[in-house]
Amino acid sequence: MRLKDKIAVITGAGSGFGEGIARRFGEEGARVVVADIDAQAGQRVAGEIEGALFVETDVASNHSVESMVRAAHDGFGGLDILVNNAGVTHRNQSMLEVDEATFDHVYAVNVKSVYLTALHAVPALKESGGNIVNIASAAGVSPRPGLTWYNGTKGAMITLTKSMAAELAGDGVRVNAVNPVIGETGLTTEFMGGEDTPEIREKFISTIPLGRMSTPLDIANAALFLASDEAALVTGVCLEVDGGRCI
Numbered sequence: 001m002r003l004k005d006k007i008a009v010i011t012g013a014g015s016g017f018g019e020g021i022a023r024r025f026g027e028e029g030a031r032v033v034v035a036d037i038d039a040q041a042g043q044r045v046a047g048e049i050e051g052a053l054f055v056e057t058d059v060a061s062n063h064s065v066e067s068m069v070r071a072a073h074d075g076f077g078g079l080d081i082l083v084n085n086a087g088v089t090h091r092n093q094s095m096l097e098v099d100e101a102t103f104d105h106v107y108a109v110n111v112k113s114v115y116l117t118a119l120h121a122v123p124a125l126k127e128s129g130g131n132i133v134n135i136a137s138a139a140g141v142s143p144r145p146g147l148t149w150y151n152g153t154k155g156a157m158i159t160l161t162k163s164m165a166a167e168l169a170g171d172g173v174r175v176n177a178v179n180p181v182i183g184e185t186g187l188t189t190e191f192m193g194g195e196d197t198p199e200i201r202e203k204f205i206s207t208i209p210l211g212r213m214s215t216p217l218d219i220a221n222a223a224l225f226l227a228s229d230e231a232a233l234v235t236g237v238c239l240e241v242d243g244g245r246c247i
Helices: 016-027 039-047 061-075 098-130 148-171 196-206 217-227
Strands: 007-011 029-036 055-056 081-084 131-135 174-180 237-243
Touching: 007 016, 007 061, 007 098, 007 174, 016 029, 016 039, 016 061, 016 081, 016 131, 029 061, 029 174, 055 061, 061 098, 061 237, 081 098, 081 217, 098 131, 098 148, 131 217, 148 174, 174 217, 196 217, 217 237
Parallel strands: 007 029, 007 081, 029 055, 081 131, 131 174, 174 237
Antiparallel strands: none
């Protein structure tokens, strides 16, 4: 097993990519902390992964993130892997139509969370020689119109991944990212402008050379590689899992 007895915290693990990552890590022997703001969804996922622990977590809250990391210590005795997956978006629309409250919320969840998890998780990762996997987006590399402010959060996550990798390498902590193309998650309809129809899907899929959207398993397999010892010399990489969208 590629992650046998590794302690992994995965944010936003109650659905979508995070759920796929949590399940895949569990299959590979990790001791999984399922962190999600949605208690019902998070408890469901944790209950279906052997030995997993659920922690209700608001990644935009300093106190909540501190409690999440403490729960990993109390429940399993440490921390080896942090997956920053939790994210939100605004609806696909003119950048001038996104209200300030929505803008603030998107940046708090998608960007501030990386800061907060670093504050509380990096000390533990330094002790364990662990690593961080950030779930960014192809939107941070090849942005689509209508998602400007969301695109900016993912561009920030990509830059943070590289800067954190450079700063933490001396402490033996690796930091990498996965850049998914649009996939089957709770955000899909919002990415499409509030309506998910075959015609709209085809419009998005037509921009992906391999001809399909991503799946949670696609992203989970990439995260698994980056989190495993197979990637021991890999840091600062932002791996596009996008069917060729960013070519």
